[in-house]
Structures are given as C-alpha cells and as structure tokens.
Amino acid sequence: MGRFDGKVVIVTGAGRGQGAEEARMFAEEGATVVLGDVIDDEGRAVAAEIGGQATYVHLDVSSEADWANAVATATGLGPLKVLVNNAGIIRPAAIEDTSLEDYLSVINVNQVGTFLGMRSVVGPMRDAGGGAIVNISSIDGMRGSNGLISYAASKWATRGMTKVAAMEFGLFNVRVNSIHPGGVNTIMGNPMQMKELETGPYQMQPIQRIGESREIGAAVLFLASDEASYITGTELVVDGGTTTGRLEPGLPGGGTVAGYGYNV
Numbered sequence: 001m002g003r004f005d006g007k008v009v010i011v012t013g014a015g016r017g018q019g020a021e022e023a024r025m026f027a028e029e030g031a032t033v034v035l036g037d038v039i040d041d042e043g044r045a046v047a048a049e050i051g052g053q054a055t056y057v058h059l060d061v062s063s064e065a066d067w068a069n070a071v072a073t074a075t076g077l078g079p080l081k082v083l084v085n086n087a088g089i090i091r092p093a094a095i096e097d098t099s100l101e102d103y104l105s106v107i108n109v110n111q112v113g114t115f116l117g118m119r120s121v122v123g124p125m126r127d128a129g130g131g132a133i134v135n136i137s138s139i140d141g142m143r144g145s146n147g148l149i150s151y152a153a154s155k156w157a158t159r160g161m162t163k164v165a166a167m168e169f170g171l172f173n174v175r176v177n178s179i180h181p182g183g184v185n186t187i188m189g190n191p192m193q194m195k196e197l198e199t200g201p202y203q204m205q206p207i208q209r210i211g212e213s214r215e216i217g218a219a220v221l222f223l224a225s226d227e228a229s230y231i232t233g234t235e236l237v238v239d240g241g242t243t244t245g246r247l248e249p250g251l252p253g254g255g256t257v258a259g260y261g262y263n264v
C-alpha cells in the first residue's frame, strides 16, 4: 500500500536531477507519474526505467499549449492529485551584466512556469475532489544572493505565489506549499559533479555537506501526501541548516575549519 496509490502526479523538469528522483519516489509509492521536461531523450529514459507507471511528455513549462497537452495526458490516466513545479534554470551574473533577455529567460521558466502550472491543474484537481501542489523555490527565495538577480527574483516570486494560490485553492481542498532547498548534488548544484564540492563549500553549515535529491524528494512527497492534510501556504526549508546560521570555527559545533578546533 503506497501513499500515492491510484493518484496521478505531474513532475516538471523530471528528465534529470531532483525531478527525476522525485518521479521515481512517487512511483515507488504507487503513483501514476507524468514526467515533463524539454530534454526529451533523458525524460523518456527516466520514464522507461520507472516502467508502466510512468509517461513522458514534452513540457516546456513556459508554454500554455504544452501545459494543456500535459494535463490532458495526466487526466486521461486517472485523477490528477499532485503537481510538483520543479523545472528550473539559473543564470548567474552581476546585475550590471544581466541583459533583459537573460533576465526574462529565467523568469519565464521559474516564475511563469510555476504560475501556468498552478493555473492549469487547479480545475482538474477541484474536479478530483482536491489535491496538492508543491512548488520548488530555493534558499535564494529566503535571502539575498549576490550574482543571482533573476534566479532570486523568480524564487522569491515562487514563494509568494505559493501563498496566493494557497489562499485561493483551499476552498477546493487543494493545498499549495513551497520547498526551499539549499545546495543539491545535481547538474545545477554541482555542475562538474566534483567530489570536493560535495563538502568543501558546506563547512560553515550545521550539516557539512551538499544535499542529495532524495532528501529533497522526501520533503516533496511528505507535503504532497495526506500526512500533510492540514498544511498549506507554508515553506519548508531543506538546506542542512545553512539559513539557520554560520558555524564559528573554534566554538562548539564549529569543529575543524581551517585548523581551528574546540577542545573540551
């Protein structure tokens, strides 16, 4: 008996990284999963690996027509109960060096894509008696981040839009929450997949390593499941404690950074 038996789930950006892992995890819990992405070969391969419970659709989240097609595919498979707005891109650059075109390209995927996703599924979810939407924001939607003007704007917007949707959709028994990952070991979070980048940059946070996709997925599945039936409009930070504070070397918990040590 799985937590998502008999339910149809759409995961965007499911061709690799966190989205692919989340699609696998939903399937393990009994869901019928629709994987959407723009990297069709990778997306089809993930769906094939999952097996009969999975269907891949080409879904550019900034395209209204693609959303219509994805939702038609999903509702043809059963009651659409979950959407994970996971697709995302990042274009680091100084504000002065960010062209309008680059800025809007990020907004179109991360922000407009999330808006279109929520707008596209709310009707079918209402018809299915309710559902859950999980929007993937970031810790860059919780704080300032130099070099990430477009990405941070889109992730703050995702956090805010989540709350608007939670207010509007509660009446339909549709819950909407956001997740805020810290560094995650994917192409986005560790582009060259370098071993030393799994720990080196994380020495100042309580859990001194990068996060893994499955650790974000566990939070996504929780918020999407009936276990979270009274949770809506909230934000769940999954970041190894990095937004909690910065470890001070030489003080308790601060450990061994750069030759410092706290001896008791």
Ligand SMILES: NC(=O)c1ccc[n+]([C@@H]2O[C@H](COP(=O)([O-])OP(=O)(O)OC[C@H]3O[C@@H](n4cnc5c(N)ncnc54)[C@H](O)[C@@H]3O)[C@@H](O)[C@H]2O)c1
Pocket: 012, 013, 014, 015, 016, 017, 018, 019, 036, 037, 038, 039, 059, 060, 061, 062, 085, 086, 087, 088, 089, 109, 136, 137, 138, 139, 180, 181, 182, 183, 184, 185, 186, 187, 188, 189, 190
């Ligand atoms: N990796 C991190 O450190 C990190 C941290 C915080 C938040 N996030 C967020 O997590 C989500 C997943 O990222 P990831 O770490 O798996 O990175 P990733 O780059 O491996 O995966 C992103 C996926 O989104 C897809 N995508 C890009 N444009 C798309 C579009 N227009 N339509 C549909 N799909 C599109 C890509 O093809 C890719 O499969 C993103 O929203 C990202 O912003 C990532």
